Ligand SMILES: Nc1ncnc2c1ncn2[C@@H]1O[C@H](COP(=O)(O)OP(=O)(O)O)[C@@H](O)[C@H]1O
């Protein structure tokens with residue numbers, strides 16, 4: 001699955017709730033075809049950043065650029081129609097529908113008449129998620145946590161987006177299942193999709209990324225190639241439990 005690769009950029013974004021800022025001037029860009037992971041402690045503003053990036057939250061100031069376009073004032077459906085897919089942290093599947101129905105909803109939510117057929121997209125997506133190929137007729141809510149995350153990602157990928165945003169994909173998973181999920185995320189990245197991931201598991205997240213951003217208290221503390229962030233002594237001491 002190769003798509004026209006489009007990057008995503010935040011420029012000096014101030015965002016929060018009820019006029020109270022949580023993000024205090026955040027800037028970074030994910031280049032087309034690359035994976036950027038935002039790590040940081042609980043409450044540091046990661047989900048707020050993600051909501052701003054995908055159009056669920058209008059920033060107080062600053063800009064969001066998707067490819068060449070300034071999408072700051074566009075809501076999430078309009079950004080989705082342009083190829084920005086989003087898997088939120090919670091409630092990201094229809095639990096009482098089958099896996100196949102979830103994929104149909106994902107496709108119909110965005111796909112235009114010029115899009116590849118449902119069958120073609122289903123094949124391409126299931127190649128990335130062989131674990132759920134055998135589960136198409138299962139009720140999504142009865143799958144394991146890791147499989148439910150795969151269904152959520154697969155549904156978001158059905159309309160062939162250029163950028164996929166994932167908020168805490170490993171949340172609630174056992175260490176082993178989180179590892180498996182990040183292997184799958186690596187496959188999605190290798191397929192050419194640009195990834196913006198917010199992840200509390202610093203080691204797993206950065207291990208899957210080209211670039212890392214450390215968000216603390218709504219401010220970027222460090223932005224560098226992921227390997228450099230992983231090797232940073234302060235980051236190791238604070239978030240990786242090592243000296
Ligand atoms: N809908 C909301 N209304 C008001 N405050 C919120 C809302 N969502 C998050 N917050 C606050 O914003 C801060 C950052 O939250 P969040 O972006 O969810 O952090 P993270 O995802 O890094 O854990 C927290 O102090 C949280 O209480």
Ligand SMILES: [Mg+2]
Nearest residue numbers: 046047089168
């Ligand atoms: Mg969060």
